[in-house]
Amino acid sequence: MNRILVVLLTLTSCVGRAQTDFNSDIEFTADLENFGNLSGWKESLEGVDIIALGENTHGLGEVFAAKAELVSFLHQELGFDLLLFESGYGDAALAWERLDVLSPREFTRIFSSNFYYHSEEIEELVSYVKAQNGGLKIQGFDCQPQQNYLVKRMTEIAQAIDSAWARSVVGEMNSFNKLYQLENDRDTLGFNQQRDRFVDFLHNYNAFLNENTDRLLASGATENEIKALKRSNEIFLNTYAKVTIGEMMGWP
Numbered sequence: 001m002n003r004i005l006v007v008l009l010t011l012t013s014c015v016g017r018a019q020t021d022f023n024s025d026i027e028f029t030a031d032l033e034n035f036g037n038l039s040g041w042k043e044s045l046e047g048v049d050i051i052a053l054g055e056n057t058h059g060l061g062e063v064f065a066a067k068a069e070l071v072s073f074l075h076q077e078l079g080f081d082l083l084l085f086e087s088g089y090g091d092a093a094l095a096w097e098r099l100d101v102l103s104p105r106e107f108t109r110i111f112s113s114n115f116y117y118h119s120e121e122i123e124e125l126v127s128y129v130k131a132q133n134g135g136l137k138i139q140g141f142d143c144q145p146q147q148n149y150l151v152k153r154m155t156e157i158a159q160a161i162d163s164a165w166a167r168s169v170v171g172e173m174n175s176f177n178k179l180y181q182l183e184n185d186r187d188t189l190g191f192n193q194q195r196d197r198f199v200d201f202l203h204n205y206n207a208f209l210n211e212n213t214d215r216l217l218a219s220g221a222t223e224n225e226i227k228a229l230k231r232s233n234e235i236f237l238n239t240y241a242k243v244t245i246g247e248m249m250g251w252p
Helices: 061-078 090-094 105-111 118-131 148-159 169-184 188-211 213-219 224-240
Strands: 004-007 050-053 082-088 137-142
Touching: 004 061, 050 061, 050 224, 061 082, 061 118, 090 105, 090 137, 105 118, 105 188, 118 137, 148 169, 148 188, 148 224, 169 188, 188 213, 188 224, 213 224
Parallel strands: 004 050, 004 082, 082 137
Antiparallel strands: none
16 A cells, blocks of 8 residues: 655645644755655654645755655655645646656656745655656656646657648647636636537547547557547546536635
């Protein structure tokens, strides 16, 4: 069973069960090596399977450096092996498939559309993850469609089979954002029409993947990429197929 680390934004650090009695004062060295001052956490975190690491601001490198040190400690000393970022599921899953051929900087720029992860501190963390040879995995959990690398790969993969239809992918995926304006305008009819158009596109894209799997594999797409695209579309459908006006700004 995975032991999971979740990197969140605008939250304070928390654990999967209540824990308030820590026996050590925590001082971060930010060198990814010196864990002596964290050893008191080992007993306190025994039996905890999910830990969330948050911050009170997006812009401090010291915060990301501290979290990177914590990730390294929790992986090496407590066996945590899955690192979830507040990144789009599709962005991260597709980027992960290319981890071996991407530099840490390249991976950091595409695994998340959140610009605050595009930092030297996260690059160093990605370098650490690459060195684990699969022992620590990076994925995303955000269900919103505004995912740059996902849309790029959706387009590229479709391009190999149907270039005309591939050119529509960016527009159809980006048109999702119209739902926010339609909700703000209280245009229920327009909202429902745009939602249904987005849902139809996702169904059509899944049908395209199913009907052309062999050709897509022959053109260079991988089985895991195709699975990631289907799963990403499934997440969108589960989240938005029945969303009604008034719900967009509340969730997600």
